[in-house]
Amino acid sequence: MATVSFRAAQSSNKRKTFLLLGAMGALTWLVLLSIFSYLGTSSAAIVPFAVGLTLISVWASYYGSDKLVLTMTGAKQIQESDNPKLFGLIQEITIASGLPMPKVAIVEDSAPNAFATGRNPEHALIAFTTGILDAMDRDQLQGVIAHEMAHVGNRDTLVSAVAATTAGAIALISDMLMRMMWFGGGRRDRDSNGNPIMLVVSLIVLILAPIAAVMLKSAISRKRESLADATAVAFTRNPAGLRSALEVLAADSTVVHQKSTAVAHIWIESPLDGSSVSKMFASHPPIQERIATLRAMESLN
């Protein structure tokens, strides 16, 4: 790891997110170009349709994320009197970060994990499993809370909504085109200039685009995780707390009982990324890598 100071790590991860979002834009443009060259401009009508469809579905889940995720994960919102110690810890981080107090929820699950959601810092919700509250000491829990509040402060629900919209729209467009080709027997618009090489290239682009989009989406998610780790250190100035919390998570093999894979990416430790999942598609960086980065930050202090 070249970047050790949390400030350097923060700006490098932010820069990489912008690059990846830029790459996502370029991919969308490439897909559009391929459609036009393959089917001609008359097929352009499917583009606003696909974008609109994904936008509606993603936007609805983004806007109502704090409430939706509660039902999807089975989290129960709690008040300060239910767990004054946890609220005290969260208040510490709101003071360190200058963010408003989020809603707090508990998931009855013995696997240690936590997540943050909400469309903006004013509608943020952070949730913890009962397992993580039992397994961690004060400093570790503070690191976890700082990581979740970092997601809130960095507006990662918005970033992942943008990534999900683009990836979803690309998947939908290429899926529809594939079906059109299959059933419609190829090009309908015969006036489009048929350069055969261009057509083959377009076809390959359309086949590969959805995979590339999912890979980009995962890469963005991984960068946001690294950014949240760095921002958490900016809040607590104590990399050791989050590092030892991640070590607890790494040592623990139990996995949150997920009702849905749709919300897998929001947890601090991914419930899906086992060894069977390729690194290219993982929503989180490898936990050992995150621990190593934090350890490098510790050596600075």
Place this chain on the structure above:
Amino acid sequence: MKTTLIIGGIAVLLIIFFVAQYNRLIRLNVAVDEAFAQIEVQLKRRADLIPNLVETVKGYAKHEQSTFDAVITARAKATTATSVADVSAADGMMTQALRGLLAVAEAYPDLKASANFMSLQEELSTTENKVAFSRQFYNDNVRLLNTAVKTIPTNFFAGFAKVDEREFYEVDEATNRNAPNVSF
């Protein structure tokens, strides 16, 4: 006709630019004020915990009058301080006195085991962290403001906006780093 449009456009852009710089400085300055107010809120919270804490410790350890006095004096100082330097000095003194008090408590197992003391201790450690984080947040904001006051282009507007560099909140490092020496 065309040139007047261009000149007018440039003028509008310049005004927008000036307003943005001016507002940025004012915003940063207000953020520092807010952050300092947060330190005072947290110090007050800590001061409010003290009578309760002293009473609880007294119940078990009657003969530690000098430690109690140190805490009470520090508390009185902390409640009257206003300037950044005074507040931070009183803050340092209080931190020291409280450590002394908690070190005394170490010697009384009955006290340490009492539920009342344990909940006070948890409340005290979260309050200590809140004080520390509010200091850190204040210093972060001062750093942003001071950088803006010193760097181009905001430095040209600092005088006009009547915004100046602000003082960092420094706790006396030497006393803070050493754990208190307790002799029995």
